[in-house]
Amino acid sequence: MMSRYALISVADKEGVVEFASELLQLDFKLLATGGTLNLLKENNISVQSVSDYTKEKEMLSGRVKTLHPSIFAGILFDRNKADHQQQINRANIHPIDLVAVNFYPFSEQQKKHPNSNLLNFIDIGGPSLVRSAAKNYRNCVCVCHNKDYKFITNSLKTDSLTEEARKNLAYKAFSYVRKYDQCIENYFQQQVEEKNHN
Numbered sequence: 001m002m003s004r005y006a007l008i009s010v011a012d013k014e015g016v017v018e019f020a021s022e023l024l025q026l027d028f029k030l031l032a033t034g035g036t037l038n039l040l041k042e043n044n045i046s047v048q049s050v051s052d053y054t055k056e057k058e059m060l061s062g063r064v065k066t067l068h069p070s071i072f073a074g075i076l077f078d079r080n081k082a083d084h085q086q087q088i089n090r091a092n093i094h095p096i097d098l099v100a101v102n103f104y105p106f107s108e109q110q111k112k113h114p115n116s117n118l119l120n121f122i123d124i125g126g127p128s129l130v131r132s133a134a135k136n137y138r139n140c141v142c143v144c145h146n147k148d149y150k151f152i153t154n155s156l157k158t159d160s161l162t163e164e165a166r167k168n169l170a171y172k173a174f175s176y177v178r179k180y181d182q183c184i185e186n187y188f189q190q191q192v193e194e195k196n197h198n
Contacts, residue, residue: 003027003028003029003094004026004027004028004029004095004097004098005028005029005030005031005074005094005095005096005097005098006020006023006028006029006030006031006096006097006098006099006100007030007031007032007050007066007071007075007096007098007099007100007101007129008020008030008031008032008036008040008047008100008101009032009033009034009036009050009066009100009101009125009126009129010036010100010101010102010146011035011102011103011104011105012102012146013035013036013039014146015146015149016036016039016040016100016146016149017039017040017043017045018149019100019146019149019152019153020040020045020047021043021045022149022153023098023153024045024046026153026156026157028097028098029048029094030045030046030047030048031047031048031049031050031053031096032047032048032049032050033049033050033051033066037049037050050066050068050071053070053071054068054070054071066125066128066129067124067125067128069091069093070091070093070094071096071129072128072129072132073087073088073091073093074088074093074094074095074096075096075099075129075132075133075136075140076132076135076136076140077093077095077096077136077139078136078138078139079095079139095139095140096133096140097139097140097141098133098140098141098142098143098152099129099130099132099133099140099141099142099143100143100144100149101126101129101130101133101143101144102126102144102145102146102176103123103126103127103180104121104123105183106118106121106122106123106180106183106184106187107183109121118187122184123180127177127180127181130142130144130173130176130177131173131174131177133170133173134169134170134173134174134177135170137166137167137169137170138163138166141156141161141166141169142169142170142173143169143173144172144173144176145172145176148169148172151165152169
């Protein structure tokens with residue numbers, strides 16, 4: 001049986017150690033980045049860094065971490081398409097069956113640093129991972145909210161994660177990304193309006 005992979009990269013780390021531990025018991029192999037990787041290692045959770053997995057170091061002061069074909073092809077791979085299977089096999093890419101990602105809250109950074117340039121707080125990889133997993137929800141479980149961790153692990157244990165449940169998680173994921181993008185849009189709108197008034 002092919003190994004199942006889960007990619008975990010969360011700003012809100014509440015419950016993530018327990019979640020990762022449960023995934024290990026379900027025979028998932030874990031990939032993680034940054035602070036999530038360090039936290040899991042500190043708690044003796046077996047996990048591989050995304051950089052080691054892709055064999056590519058982070059670039060541009062961390063702006064490029066997960067943006068790699070081995071990650072995104074693994075997430076977007078449609079298991080029902082023979083040509084996808086052939087391409088995955090040729091490239092020696094593992095399917096990624098679960099993505100657990102949430103973002104640093106942009107609005108909170110705005111409150112903490114109201115007069116600062118906040119471009120470095122705009123998450124690129126995170127929303128891309130979430131959108132990819134949600135698009136391929138039939139094959140890749142997408143989780144953005146730690147309140148869903150227990151439901152997901154319980155469903156995986158009993159092999160009862162239905163397509164409807166997966167679709168609901170995808171809906172939550174796209175809603176989460178939309179709200180995040182709205183915060184960034186508001187930030188840029190404010191910048192533009194302030195310049196126009198000067």
